[in-house]
Amino acid sequence: MTQTSAAEAAAEPRSTIRLSVNGKDHVLDVPDRKLLSDVLRQDLELTGTHVGCEHGVCGACTVQLDGDPIRSCLIFAASAQSHEVTTVEGIGDDPENPADVQQAFIDSHGLQCGFCTPGFITTIDAFVNENPHPSEEEAREAISGNLCRCTGYQNIVKAVQRTAELRGGCGQNCCDREDTEVSQ
């Protein structure tokens, strides 16, 4: 707990924290009350993580903590120390060379405005690692904690299964028949 000055500390406790984000270590001086979502966006300028509802309902701020999806608006940055944080930038940060989940969203038309997309990408990346052969129902359950207000969810469900396909596993449909809607 490094304190800058007595007066400031009384108004706003701050600490020096060590955060590991997308494989890079950072040492930051931040207010104790600062949420991981805000530290990612404001201090590390990783603005791919979007902040929607700020109480854990919308899923837009989802990042991975040691590989598991969590809400970055429901964890203080200080509490994320000694864990590895992966944001959407850590999954894929090059428009010319998108990660498989991102390619799946392109292939399946899984986004319109894109606000919710980073939360879906981090969620689906972890889910398909865990379940390489998701059925449509499992895909729906996996994304049930993420809200999208543009597309409806049909194409996002397809993007889950397309991700599985691109990773060499299979969505429910691709093993036994050609799925014309998502195959290129």
Place this chain on the structure above:
Amino acid sequence: MKPSPLRIHRPKTIENTLELLAAHASDGKIIAGGQSLVPVLNMRLAAPENLIDITAVDGLDGLTVEGQEITVGALVSHRRLERDPDVASANPILGEALRHVAHPAIRNRGTTVGSIAHADPNGEMPMILALTGGCVKVRSLKGTRTLTADELNVGPLETSLEPEELITEAIFPALQPGQRAGFDELARRSGDYGLAGVGLIMSTDNTDAAASVDAADPPGSGAAGKIATITGLKAGFVSVTDTPDIIELDHIVSGTPVDRVDTIVDAVASAIKDFIDPDGDIHATADYRRHLTGVIAGRLLKRLSRQNSTRGASALSGGQRAATCKEKESR
């Protein structure tokens, strides 16, 4: 939507945690997963000056299944408990209920003990602790005590914990031979708080066959081919009682063969509807919740009577009885 200024303490040991708790008894809160607390802080419904973050504390992340007891440390996430095969085998109702706790991303971070300490009547796990006859171990600088669910739960969001006390672990007894357990709830959307939820533990006389799980057996029959007879039933509720109150329905169900469960479903549903005390809100009226609870309970009762095995006893047969919470009861 940002928390008011606060100081985060990150102790490494339980002793240090208890010292911090004693020092900040009036203006401090424990935070583990924070999945209920941080929304409350973000909306400034609470503004503690000190948060004692226990996620770096050694010795609170144990999860063991031994001696007919599932012991869950304060840092065990819902998700870890949900996925543990030994837990599923010892008492499948934990996993069934956990799948209704919010979304996977919340379960990855939220802890079961935290949910029990939060004591939300919309929460699944405080009720499961009560229904299974579980208890919690509590520590402070003054010592250690064990509280049954009934002693712990005082009211909605209110427990009998002293400000300087920490729940270090929750203990859920395993199912006993002959018992079957299940949970179901209805929510408007996946991951929402349930409009109504029901957990049931049914006891049967089919204790010797308990170890045998054979899906090929005809419905209702035990492994020995004999139709089991129901000897007891208890029920607990989510979102329709103020505290996790349990109702014993042995007098209605005792002596009924599992294949004759249709004859008691109405009586069970009716007793449950008289027992609960739901509130109405924008999502559902009190009457609708009451009706729904009866329907869910009836369906669950039928499901349990069709289920021909009592998972749980098999993995642990030969072990001693669940000692910790029982000793507590007899004291």
